[in-house]
Amino acid sequence: MQIKSRIRTIAHYPHEGIMFRxxxxxxxxxxxxxxxxxxxxxxxxSMKIDKVAGIESRGFIIGAPVAYELGVGFVPVRKKGKLPAETRGRDYQLEYGSDRIEIHVDAIQKGDRVLLVDDLIATGGTAEAAAGLIHEMGGEVVECSFVIDLPDIGGRARLEDQGLKVFALCEFEGN
Known part of the structure; x- marks a missing residue:
């Protein structure tokens, strides 16, 4: 099936010059x-996966059913202040400023093999922060899996430079 053909491109959203996937x-x-x-x-x-971690918010939409199919638990990676119990967090840089992601402190156990999922990889900043947080909690990121890779923006290379494996169902050239 051609996944890429089912993804809409919106020109100049949210800013001039951006091709939103x-x-x-x-x-x-x-x-x-x-x-x-x-x-x-x-x-x-065929891989040993203990948990699927999905990055807010579209990573939830893809990650939860993947976890279900694999018969493993799902861990939401959320923006600061969105999880109700005690969390562990990590800051990361945005184009203008910074943000923070968090995971419940009991979500990842030492030795857990975690599949990290999101809809799209652009700069890789959020995925890098999520992977770092999983590692800090004692987990191992088996792979970072995305529906879309925007290779010209460099996120895949950024994650691979950190020693992370990256998979995407499709790529879109440009921004």
Whole structure:
């Protein structure tokens, strides 16, 4: 199935010169959504995965059903202040300023093999922070899995430079 053809591109959103890759068209398509989840999950069926961690918010949409397919738990990686229990967090840099992601302190156990999932990799900053947080908590990131890679922005290379494995279902050139 051609996943890429089911993703809408919106020119100049949210800013002039940006080509926004919108997965809502993929999500509303039952065949496309099922194929996306099954293709990602099938890649990891033979690997030992203990948890799937999904990055807020579209990483939840993809990650939770992947965790279900793999028969493992799901861990939400959220923005600061969104989780109700005690958390552990990590700051990361944005183009203008910084942000913070958090995970519940009891979500990742020492030795857990974690699949990190999000919809798209651009700069890689959020995924790098999430992977670092998982490592700090004693987990091992087996791979970072994305629906879309924007290779010209350099996120994949950034993660690979950190020793992380990266997989994406499709790529879009440009920004």
């Amino acid at each position: 919108d997965i809502t068209t993929l999500l509303k398509d039952p065949v496309g959504l099922r194929a996306t989840i099954q293709e990602i999950a099938s890649r990891y069926k």
